[in-house]
Amino acid sequence: MIAEHVSQGYGHTSVLADVSIRLEAGTIALLGPNGAGKTTLLRTLATVQPLRGGRLEICGQDVHSERLARAARRSLGYLPQGFGYDPAMSVFDFVFYGAWVRGVPRAERTEDTNEALSYVGLADRAREKMGRLSGGMRQRAGIAWAIVGRPAIALLDEPTVGLDPEQRIDFRNLLRGLTGTAVLLSTHLTDDVDAVCDRVIVMDKGSIIFTGTTKELKTKDDGGPGNTSIERGYISLLAQGDRVA
Numbered sequence: 001m002i003a004e005h006v007s008q009g010y011g012h013t014s015v016l017a018d019v020s021i022r023l024e025a026g027t028i029a030l031l032g033p034n035g036a037g038k039t040t041l042l043r044t045l046a047t048v049q050p051l052r053g054g055r056l057e058i059c060g061q062d063v064h065s066e067r068l069a070r071a072a073r074r075s076l077g078y079l080p081q082g083f084g085y086d087p088a089m090s091v092f093d094f095v096f097y098g099a100w101v102r103g104v105p106r107a108e109r110t111e112d113t114n115e116a117l118s119y120v121g122l123a124d125r126a127r128e129k130m131g132r133l134s135g136g137m138r139q140r141a142g143i144a145w146a147i148v149g150r151p152a153i154a155l156l157d158e159p160t161v162g163l164d165p166e167q168r169i170d171f172r173n174l175l176r177g178l179t180g181t182a183v184l185l186s187t188h189l190t191d192d193v194d195a196v197c198d199r200v201i202v203m204d205k206g207s208i209i210f211t212g213t214t215k216e217l218k219t220k221d222d223g224g225p226g227n228t229s230i231e232r233g234y235i236s237l238l239a240q241g242d243r244v245a
């Protein structure tokens with residue numbers, strides 16, 4: 001996926017300005033303070049919100065019309081923050097519905113749903129109602145929704161929010177297994193970044209202020225506030241932005 005000079009907003013408010021990114025197989029963290037524009041960027045890349053400016057290419061196809069966006073969604077798994085679900089729906093039906101939304105061919109939907117449920121360790125809970133799952137299991141069902149049919153790209157908006165430490169470790173192991181998928185993971189938690197991400201994008205005030213490897217982010221550590229090298233590197237980048245502004 002390639003996004004070039006993308007701008008986005010709501011009504012008269014401009015949120016993203018001149019954002020360019022390239023996603024390839026591997027896990028990329030999207031870090032940024034509240035209101036930086038992470039959700040807006042993920043929604044834009046997921047083609048939920050049409051571009052205001054710039055260009056979006058998904059799997060080699062320039063997505064400049066609703067028809068092309070619909071076709072591109074076949075290659076995209078998008079898990080919104082606090083995703084909605086019908087509590088009375090079974091886990092199987094929830095993920096199966098994800099396959100339908102994505103346009104997975106009818107003949108492959110059941111097998112793909114079972115595969116995604118096995119992947120996230122919920123095969124034995126397939127008949128359970130969504131409303132009866134624990135927070136961690138519900139989040140795993142969300143991941144199954146996002147990866148059913150093995151999309152080339154998975155866009156996950158704060159998937160570790162509300163998970164306890166053990167569930168977060170589980171989640172990281174799941175992500176490590178998603179080889180071949182380009183995963184963009186929005187998070188506030190810098191330990192998630194160190195544990196599973198190859199690359200990091202840092203956003204602030206609607207712009208990208210850093211793109212690089214986790215190792216490169218650590219070199220921004222200036223010994224200031226923060227508990228880990230990544231956290232200090234991240235905080236120092238945000239502070240530099242504030243000094244320039």
Ligand SMILES: Nc1ncnc2c1ncn2[C@@H]1O[C@H](COP(=O)(O)OP(=O)(O)OP(=O)(O)O)[C@@H](O)[C@H]1O
Binds near residue numbers: 035
């Ligand atoms: N539907 C909307 N209508 C108007 N403004 C919005 C809407 N959604 C988001 N915004 C504004 O866009 C800006 C970016 O919000 P966004 O949710 O993309 O940031 P974020 O980095 O995901 O924040 P958080 O970490 O809190 O989820 C904020 O100023 C927000 O108030």
